[in-house]
Amino acid sequence: MAEINLKGISRRWGDFVGVDDLTLHIPDREFLVLLGPSGCGKSTTMRMIAGLEEVTEGEIWLGDKMVNRLEPKDRDISMVFQSYGLYPNMTVYENIRFPLRIRKVPKDQHHERVMKAAEMVELTGFLDRRPAALSGGQRQRVALARAIVREPNAFLMDEPLSNLDAKLRVSTRAQIANLHHTLKTTTIYVTHDQVEAMTLADRVVVMNKGVAQQVAPPMEIYDRPANTFVASFIGAPAMNLIEGEIAGGTFTSPVLRVEGLPHPVSGPVTLGFRAEDVEVVSEGGNLSAPVYSVEKLGDSTMFAIRAKEDMIALKAGKAADMEIGETVHARIPPGACHVFGPDGQRVEAPGL
Template identity: 50%
Template sequence: MASVTFTNVSKKFGEFIAVADFNLEVRDKEFLVLLGPSGCGKTTTMRMVAGLEEATSGDIYIDAERINGVLPKYRDVAMVFQSYALYPHLSVEDNIGYPLKIRKVPPAEYKRRIAEVARRVELDTMLSRLPKELSGGQRQRVALARAIVRTPRVFLMDEPLSNLDAKLRTQMRAELKHLQHELQVTTIYVTHDQIEAMTLAHRVAVMNKGVIEQLGTPREIYNDPRTLFVAGFIGSPPMNLIPGEVTNGVFVRAGLRVAGLGRANISSAVLGVRPEDVHAAGAEDADVNLVAPIYSVELTGENTLVSLQLGGQLMTLRADKNFAGQIDQRIGVKVATDRVFLFDGGTQYRVDF
C-alpha cells in the first residue's frame, strides 16, 4: 500500500490562500479524516493528491515518489465524489467495471473482480440494474465499488455520504469502516460532519482557514482540544464556550462561578465545558456553580438536553432522559471542575492550570 506525505504545501487561487504551509504524513493503511467547515481547504488538499489541482508550492509524495506534476491517471489513486457520478446508461456491472475496461483487463479477470467487489458491498444481485433503479445508498455503494475494484494505492473520499439521509449515513459509515479495515488501503476522507470524523477515523486533522488546527485520534481531539476552534467544532451538542474573567483561579460570568482553576488570571478568558460535564441540581443547593432559568428542554431518547439562559447566551447540559424540568423554571447547575477547559480569548489557545 502507501503513505501520503505533504511537505510545506500551499495552494493559492490568485491572492486567496486556500491551503497554507501544509505538513502532514498519512500513514500506510491509515484512515485519516480531514475535518472542517466549508472553505477551510480540505477538499483542495484532497484534489492536490488526486492531481485535479496543482500545488502552488511544496511537495506531495506517495511513498517515496514525488507526484507533483504527475498526471492523475499515473498516480494510482481512486476518488469517490460527493455526487455519485455514475453513468446513467450503464448497468451497475458496467459502472463498477469501467476502470477495468479502460485498462483493458482480460474478460475473465474483469468478471472475477467485479463479482468479488459487488459481493463486498452487497450489490451482487443488482448488477444488471441501471442507476435510476437504485436507492441513494445503493448508488453510493456503486461509486465505492468502482473505486475499490481498481485496488489503488490510496482512496480519496470527498464527503461521499452527504447526499444520504440520516439512517443511510449511519449504515454506510459502518460499511465504510469495515471495508477499509478489510481492504487495508490508505484512505483520506473529507467531511464537515464531526460525527463521521469521530466514528470513522484512525486520526483526524481539524482544518481551519487552510491550516491544521489539531491532529490526533478522535479521542484526543475530543478530550484534549488545543484551541477554541477545535473545542467548539467537535462535539454534538458542541462544548459550552462561555466568555468571562478569571481572577486568582476563579472564573466569573453572569452568575456563573467556577473555582479551582489554579492561579490563573485572564481578563479575556473563555471557559469550556461539555454538556455531559454539567449537571442539574436543586436551585437551593449550597454548592451549585449557577442558578438560571431553563430556556428549552429537548428529549433525544437516551437523554435530555437542557439549555439555560446565561447572560445573553445559552448553556447546555445533558440530563437524564427522565428529567422533568419546565421552561422558565430556575434550576441549579454543578460543573465538573476537573473537566473544564480554559482558553485565552486573545490567542484562542488553551491555558493549562
C-alpha cells in the first residue's frame, strides 16, 4: 500500500499544455477519480503517474520514493485500460497468470494467486476459455484479475468501462467498488462519466484544460460546486445557470427574480439552481415560461422550458403532465440557489 503525492506536475508539448502545475495528495487506500471532458488532462495525469508519459515539471512520489525516472515496471502499479489488452492465444488462466511470470514470482505461488484473483471477479468457471469466447464484461473482469494478481501498491484505471453496454457498466462498476472495499488498495480512476465518479470516489478531481477545478468528496462537489464549469459539468441534467444582477439579496434577470438570497455581493452574477430544486406551482412563482420538451423517466418527469435565450431544466413528479407549448409556473427557493461571480467562481454566503 502507498500514498501518492503529485507535486506541481506539468506536461507540455511545445506551447500546448496538457497538465498545468497539478498538486495532489492521495492518501493510502483512497479511491480518487479524475473526472472531466475529453482533452482535460486526466489521462495524461494518470500516464505520468504510471511512467508512460514524461513529466515536464514537478515530482511524483509513491510512498517515500520519487519515481520520475523509474521505468513503469519498477513503480509497482497495476493498470487497467479501456482496451482490455488480453493475449488472444492464452487462456483466461494464463492471461491472469502472465504478470506473475514476467515479474518472476516463484511458481509455487502462481496457482493460489490466480485462483484468488479469479474468484474475486467471478471468473473461476471461465479459466480454460480464450478471450474470443468471452463477452466484453468478462474480458474486462480478466483485465481486473490480471491487475489484482500482482498485489500492487496502487491501481490505475483508465476509462475501464467505456467499451461496455449500459447494463454491464452498472454491474462492473459495482464490482469495482466491492473490490476496492475488499482490497483497500490506493486507486486512481479516470473517467468522463460523472455517475462513475459520484458512485465510486472517495474524492473527485474535476479537471478542465489541464487544471484541477475542484478536489472534494462527490457530494460536496454536487452541493457546492467551486465554479460555473464544475456546476455545468456535474449533474444530470447540468445545473441551470442564469446571468443577471444581484443587489440587497435580490437577483434579477429578464426571466427570473429571486428574493432573500443570503449573499452580500452586488453587481453582475450568475445564479445556479438544480432541476430537482425547482418547485412547479399552479400559479405565481418567480419563473414562467412555455414547455420546450417533456421527458417521462418513469420515476419522474423532466421538463425543458425556454425563457428568452435560456433553456432551463425542471424535474417534477412522475404524474406531472404538461404539453409542449403550455406555460409552466415555477418557484426557485432562495436556499437552493448558488451564486457565482463575474470570474465564474463561487460566492459563499456568510457563515458557510
